[in-house]
Amino acid sequence: MKTQFFKTSIFAVMILVASVFETQAQKIKGSDTMLPLSQKEAEAFMKKNPSKTVTVTGGGSGVGISALMEGTTDLAQLSRKIKFDEKKKLQEKGKTVKEVTVAYDALAVIVHPSNKVTNLTREQLEGIFTGKIKNWKEVGGTDMPIVPYSRETSSGTYEFFKESVLNKKNYMPGIMSMPATGAIVQSISQTKGAIGYVGLAYLNKSVKAVHVSYDGGKTFVEPSVANAKNETYPIVRPLYYYYDTKSEAKVKAFIDFVLSAEGQKIVSEIGFIKK
């Protein structure tokens, strides 16, 4: 009798859980850069609305948009703007997407803490990442080969850096590419000649951020939240949520929460810049 009751109750709980997931679960997928932000927002949102569930997964901006295309996610988080052909492909599938800017992110160029170079111009960065500049002494450092690190091609950060800093040119063939931002920070902190790029939120003491100039070396600006906000730091990008207009009702509450004062407070806490 007891086991019978036990079995029934387990069954009931399973059905209950399943039905909760069925109706209330929202899925967010995409950019790894936005992962910590969306997770924190989701936690706070679920605390406020205990009946709702939000699950957040990463994989890269491209992954997010293809998931939206296949309908396996409700919200796609992108650290770059949707591409023209992605938009067209979505339209072919009968989906019109809506774009919401939720925050801004600054990209910091980082080097090993022992590196003496503190200032780099955009042109120098382009040279380094396209393989034209190979030694640190060419940009005022010690005689040491430069080891540039990049993200994998699925990353929105990869695309944004290519567009903003490399002037749409390709990275050098044979650039070191790491599967995650954390891995870039780890590798750069243990490689003397390394250089790479990460979101501002990932900066820590194990690496050194370089001051960047976009005006040919007249002014060098340090990457910081304050400098990104007053628009003196040049490598800044918006962070977006994309969703199918048909599922607007489902995701509206969450997006409103992220844009609210409370949600935007989390944005600053994570290290991004408020909208």
Next chain:
Amino acid sequence: MKKISHHKKIKTNHSPFSILHSQFTEHLAKIVLTFSGGITSLAILLIVIFLFKEGLGLFKSPAVEKGYALCVNSSNSIEHLTSFQIKEIFDGEITEWKVENGELRMENEEDNSQLIELFHFEDIFSLYDEEEFGENYELLPEKLGEMIAQNQGIIAYIPEEYLPTENPNVKILPSENISISDFFGGKEWLPTSIPSAQFGVLPLIAGTLLVSIFAILIALPLGLGVAIYLSELASERIRKIMKPTIELLAGIPSVVYGFFGLVVIVPLIQKIFDIPVGETAFAGSLILAIMALPTIITVAEDSMRNTPRSMREASLALAATKWQTVYKVVIPYAASGISTAVVLGIGRAIGETMAVLMVTGNAAVIPHSLFQPVRTIPATIAAELGEAPAGGAHYQSLFLLGCILFIITMIISVTAEVLSKRRVEN
């Protein structure tokens, strides 16, 4: 329960009906087994066919991004650009139109050729206001046409649906498909390069082979050594402790090995060999060797222990030393098992994804030494398949990489099969 008792009753009766019944069950079992065997083979066959079908589609994809075309001014005598030339032009490596017979010359002679001017489709939106293109962008082709007609050195990258086909001053370059020689002979892997992605697999194949071969060169002597020790020399007590410990190694998830490699082995290699980067083929080989060891040791040790006692005793009775017995009797007898161990070990090494992804640096260059970063085929598939749009050239190229991996492992297992068969015949 009811069915079984029924069955029993019939069996004891031995009536003609029961014989018929047991014959029927036997027949049924045969059908079921044949069916399941057939389904399994069919599934494997289908996977292989699917792999090749998707992969070979790559050679039917255009070299310029699907749905896009390249346009030049009609005064330009260029007729044909290779995929690599397109990439070099848009990277700013080739800056002048030096055209001969409609082909681009690659020499660096000084002459007064027309400078190349790059034009990306999105650039049009910064030249004109969004309203000027009309409601559904009907005026977009016209504006693009004007733009191209004005600049003699221009090369424009435009979606096919907005091509200014009516403008006589615009020449559309013919599109061609990705060629087999570009794929197998190319040295650059830039699958998301715009407008012309580069799918050169040479660096990936070289990286995969280098990492796997060195992993096996490290793992094989070590693994066989440990296997010989465990089966011939170790006392029963030591064996009872060591064997489960080694088998436990096989159970550690590969990502843990990868993380261990990135945090411990990579800095160590960098320090010991005093090289600029620690993420090298050598780090990958080392991690793979550690991962392949448990398989090699367990399988080889099992087959060595299966050598009949009589054979060992005969050898010892002929006054052979213990060591002579091991390498003249035990190892030849266990050769088939050892070759299986090697095949399983190599299989693990070649197909391993996560650990390699984390420690080899994933740089797509043809390596000249063990102490350079490399990119392997499995790591490439794992890192890129998620974002490659289904059905696109990038997606198909990753499937083709899978085919290459499949062929490599098939060659290895067939070779091992042939070798062990020859041994049996001898």
